[in-house]
Amino acid sequence: METPIKMEAAAIMARSDGYRTKGRQLILSYLEATKERTVSVSEIQEFMEQQGNPVNVSTIYRNLDALVAQGKVMKFVADKGDKSTYRYIEPEHDCHKHLHIQCVKCGKVIHLECDFMRSIEKHVLEEHGISLLCENSILYGVCQGCKST
Ligand SMILES: [Zn+2]
Ligand SMILES: [Zn+2]
Structure with a gap:
């Protein structure tokens, strides 16, 4: 009876994957809407809460890192290194x-x-x-x- 367990695991993975993608898309859409300026992680967190999709800071950082790696978002490292800000990269x-x-x-x-x-x-x-x-x-x-x- 190995197959049903495997299927269950796959279903859970698909669900969590979908959830992750949704969160990332929300973050990206927020950055796109604010592309005129840079935003901080706490602003993103506030936005996610307003959207009824609260996420913790480490999840936001993980998503931002992925978006930076994909070349969709630019990261600016602040002087003191503690508060980086992010901005959407306009393809044009x-x-x-x-x-x-x-x-x-x-x-x-x-x-x-x-x-x-x-x-x-x-x-x-x-x-x-x-x-x-x-x-x-x-x-x-x-x-x-x-x-x-
Ligand atoms: Zn000004
Ligand atoms: Zn530019």
Whole structure:
């Protein structure tokens, strides 16, 4: 009578798989809706609770790690290393190839998709011997909208 047990196990795995996928999709849809800015893990957790799908922090991290590995989400490592933030990668932007600058007032992220990126990369590499990792770097500033208020 081995077969029914195996089937049961497969059914449980399929269920938990479905659950995991649903949670991941919710996280991704939240990140897509907030793609203008970076979000923290606690914001994601709050959103999941609002959606009636509460998950613990380690599950969120696991899902985020998977989304980062899939190239769907970009992770920004904060100064002190304790609070990384995440942002949805828009397929139309080549976000791995340029830096981003974030407004410290409204949190909006601007893509630095201009020619000067190549000069920075070249300079940093040739003069300082460092290969720039756009991936985990973010610059801070104040955007036009926030400056005028
Ligand atoms: Zn970008
Ligand atoms: Zn702003």
